[in-house]
Amino acid sequence: MDPFLLEAIVNGILLGGVFALPVLGLNLVFGVVDVVWLCYAELVMVGMYCVWFLHTQAGWPLILAFAACLPVVAMLGLLLHLLVVKPLLGSPPITQVLATGGVLFILQGGAMLTFGTDFRSLGVEMPPMEVGEIFVSGTKLVAFVAALVSAAGLWAFLKFTYVGTAIRAIARDREVMPLMGVDPQRIYLVASAVGGGLAGLAACLLVVQLDVHPFIGLSFGPITFMICVMGGLGNMLGGFLAAFLMGVIISTGGFWWNTEMSYVVAFVFFIVVMFARPRGLFAR
Amino acid sequence: MEGATLSLEGIRAGYGDFQALFDVGLKVSPGEAVGVVGPNGAGKTTLLRVISGMLRPKAGTARFGSTDIATTPAHMLPAMGIAHVPENRRLFPHLTVEENLKVGAYIPAARRRYAERLAYVFDMFPRLRERRHQLAGTMSGGEQQMCAIGRALMSSPRILLLDEPSAGLAPLVVAQVFALVQRIRAEGLTVLIVEQNVAQVLRVVDRAYVLDAGHVVAEGSSAALASDPKIRSAFLGGH
Numbered sequence: 001m002d003p004f005l006l007e008a009i010v011n012g013i014l015l016g017g018v019f020a021l022p023v024l025g026l027n028l029v030f031g032v033v034d035v036v037w038l039c040y041a042e043l044v045m046v047g048m049y050c051v052w053f054l055h056t057q058a059g060w061p062l063i064l065a066f067a068a069c070l071p072v073v074a075m076l077g078l079l080l081h082l083l084v085v086k087p088l089l090g091s092p093p094i095t096q097v098l099a100t101g102g103v104l105f106i107l108q109g110g111a112m113l114t115f116g117t118d119f120r121s122l123g124v125e126m127p128p129m130e131v132g133e134i135f136v137s138g139t140k141l142v143a144f145v146a147a148l149v150s151a152a153g154l155w156a157f158l159k160f161t162y163v164g165t166a167i168r169a170i171a172r173d174r175e176v177m178p179l180m181g182v183d184p185q186r187i188y189l190v191a192s193a194v195g196g197g198l199a200g201l202a203a204c205l206l207v208v209q210l211d212v213h214p215f216i217g218l219s220f221g222p223i224t225f226m227i228c229v230m231g232g233l234g235n236m237l238g239g240f241l242a243a244f245l246m247g248v249i250i251s252t253g254g255f256w257w258n259t260e261m262s263y264v265v266a267f268v269f270f271i272v273v274m275f276a277r278p279r280g281l282f283a284r
Numbered sequence: 285m286e287g288a289t290l291s292l293e294g295i296r297a298g299y300g301d302f303q304a305l306f307d308v309g310l311k312v313s314p315g316e317a318v319g320v321v322g323p324n325g326a327g328k329t330t331l332l333r334v335i336s337g338m339l340r341p342k343a344g345t346a347r348f349g350s351t352d353i354a355t356t357p358a359h360m361l362p363a364m365g366i367a368h369v370p371e372n373r374r375l376f377p378h379l380t381v382e383e384n385l386k387v388g389a390y391i392p393a394a395r396r397r398y399a400e401r402l403a404y405v406f407d408m409f410p411r412l413r414e415r416r417h418q419l420a421g422t423m424s425g426g427e428q429q430m431c432a433i434g435r436a437l438m439s440s441p442r443i444l445l446l447d448e449p450s451a452g453l454a455p456l457v458v459a460q461v462f463a464l465v466q467r468i469r470a471e472g473l474t475v476l477i478v479e480q481n482v483a484q485v486l487r488v489v490d491r492a493y494v495l496d497a498g499h500v501v502a503e504g505s506s507a508a509l510a511s512d513p514k515i516r517s518a519f520l521g522g523h
Contacts, residue, residue: 162390169376169387176374179336181362181391181439 003133008255009248010136016247017144018205020151022224023231023239025198028154029077031171031234032191035085035096039104040199041221043080046107047073047203048212052120062124070200077196081188104217111214119211143205150201151240154194158236163190171234223250223263226270232280242281287314287474288349288365288442290335295344297334304330306498307344312443312476317469319485319492319506320478321519326495328478329371332445335476336368337361348443363391365442369449373432377421381412381431384420388438397440405434408464426457433464443474450481462488482519486510494519 026040037043047069054065084103088096126138158164166182167190177184210216227246231238249269253262273281290312297305304327312318320328333339334346337358346353351364376384385405389398406413409430415423420431429449436444446465450458458481466488469475479485486492486506494502494515502515509515 162386162395165379165383165386166390168383169379172376172378173374175338176370178338178358179362179368179370179374180387180435181359181394182387183357183359 005252005255007134007136008252010131010134011140012248012251013244014136014140014144014247015251016244017147018140018202018209019220019224019227019243019247020240021147021198021202021205022220023227023243024151024154024236025195025202026224026228027231027234027236027239028167028191028198029195030228031236032167033081033085033089033188035089035093036100036225036233037080037085037195038097038100039080039107039217040195041217041224042104042107043073043076043196043199044203044206044220045111045212045214045217046076047200048207048210048216049111049115049120050200051204051207052122052212053115055122056120062122066204069204070197073200073203074193074197077192077194077199078189080196081192085192086185086188108214108217115214117214119213121211122207124208137209139208143209146201146205150198154198157194163187167191223266226267230270230273230281232283235280235282238280238282245281288351289313290348290443290474290476292331292335292346293344295331295334295341295346297330297339297341299339303342304498305334305341308495308498308500310493310500312474314442314474315469315472316491317465317475317477317489319489320476320495321480321482321485321492322495323519324480325497327498328495329447330498331495332368332370332447332476332478335445336366338368362439362441363393365440366445367436367439367441367443368445369432369436369447371447372451373428375420375428375432375435377419379420380417381420381423382416384431384435385412385438388435391439394439398438401438401440405437408437408467409434424457425453426460429453429457429461430464433468437468441473443476444468446475446477448478448480450479450484458484482515483510 022040022044026037029035029037050069050072051065054060054068055062080103084099085096088099126142128135128137129141158168166177166187170177170184170187174184223246227242228239231242246266250262250266253265277283292308292310295305295308296303308331320331322328330339334341335353337353337356341354348364348366353361376387385402389395389401394401411427412431412434415427420428423431449461449465453461462484465475465477477485477489486509489506491505492503492509493500502509
């Protein structure tokens with residue numbers, strides 16, 4: 001095989017791993033709470049600023065900055081639920097979407113006021129590794145492995161714990177849950193905190209690859225939502241697989257044409273999928 | 285856990301402007317098996333929903349032991365010993381049998397005894413042990429009903445509320461379900477069962493209430509009700 005194509009495919013898979021975390025987080029929250037967090041990419045942006053600030057400004061070791069980023073963004077997810085989503089739980093979906101969309105602009109504006117519009121770089125770069133005939137970015141590889149480990153951890157949480165099993169149950173039938181002693185409001189809180197935590201994790205993996213600025217969410221937010229819809233909104237496994245598919249399409253699209261066209265290819269593919277399988281690629 | 289008496293007095297309940305229950309009173313003593321029978325739309329399901337906290341009564345008192353059901357959040361009631369097998373079973377079809385049972389053991393007291401309760405339920409329903417890794421939604425109606433009852437039993441309840449356990453099942457399976465109800469009550473568990481299948485249910489309960497259009501129109505021992513000419517003509521086909 002053409003080593004450049006192989007490199008594009010490998011890079012696509014690595015890219016998919018990074019998409020996978022926010023996709024899982026969004027799907028988790030949507031599946032449980034039935035609300036789309038339109039500001040999800042902006043939660044990731046806040047996490048990226050958090051790491052950048054603690055590491056470069058406050059002088060914390062990077063690993064400590066990462067460790068602090070998770071609870072900070074998880075707490076942000078909790079606050080988002082308590083202050084914005086919970087009061088609107090019975091409202092029409094459009095109201096909820098507009099409200100979380102409003103939070104998107106508040107977070108963007110807040111970041112701009114606090115940090116300005118400069119691109120902030122962590123200044124961390126690992127040397128590329130040579131694997132066989134191709135070069136792989138060390139940073140991307142580490143981020144990819146961390147994303148996979150996190151996804152496996154999330155899977156184990158949902159599969160083996162009581163709360164995780166209740167989370168999977170509530171996605172199908174909320175009304176019946178109290179009969180088993182499950183307080184749905186508590187499960188919403190857990191899902192929102194875990195959803196926020198996944199945004200924090202994604203922030204750690206992205207901030208080592210991309211410079212952070214107030215509008216960074218726009219560069220991966222839309223694609224994240226697209227992947228969620230393509231995998232079937234609320235379907236964790238579908239979203240996870242679609243993340244890799246989309247990563248490879250974008251990456252190889254850049255190989256066949258050019259980087260600018262790669263997102264066009266991805267969106268065309270998305271539209272075709274939506275016509276062929278409106279409920280998502282992996283809908284049962 | 286020791287027994288507790290379920291007692292309802294003057295319960296009025298409904299949905300919006302529609303009133304489904306009018307001054308309904310009911311009492312179930314520890315160890316008793318009691319039936320609530322009546323035609324479709326009589327308010328039987330509403331009555332169970334009041335007892336498990338899914339629906340707040342508009343008036344009246346509802347107590348289980350020392351617990352005031354009408355003011356306790358529904359999700360606290362399983363810890364007080366109330367387990368409700370709802371209408372249409374309401375299993376989680378996309379979870380395995382064992383995962384459904386695990387959700388039934390969600391309350392802390394049940395988690396501590398999970399292995400013991402799982403063995404108990406699998407003992408009672410060997411079919412569930414065979415199918416423990418199968419998705420609940422892929423089982424037959426009878427197996428799903430067993431899984432729903434098993435899920436309720438996982439919490440070691442003091443009272444088991446059953447809503448139409450025979451609905452939609454083949455006659456042979458209905459007989460199996462009622463045999464299980466008999467076994468559960470023989471073990472000393474208090475049972476309150478709502479049924480349209482009057483003839484069958486009167487064979488497994490001690491007493492029953494007849495509910496019609498939201499009113500208790502008759503109550504008495506199973507034997508007395510089964511021989512009551514009015515009940516016979518209304519529910520038992522007159523023979």
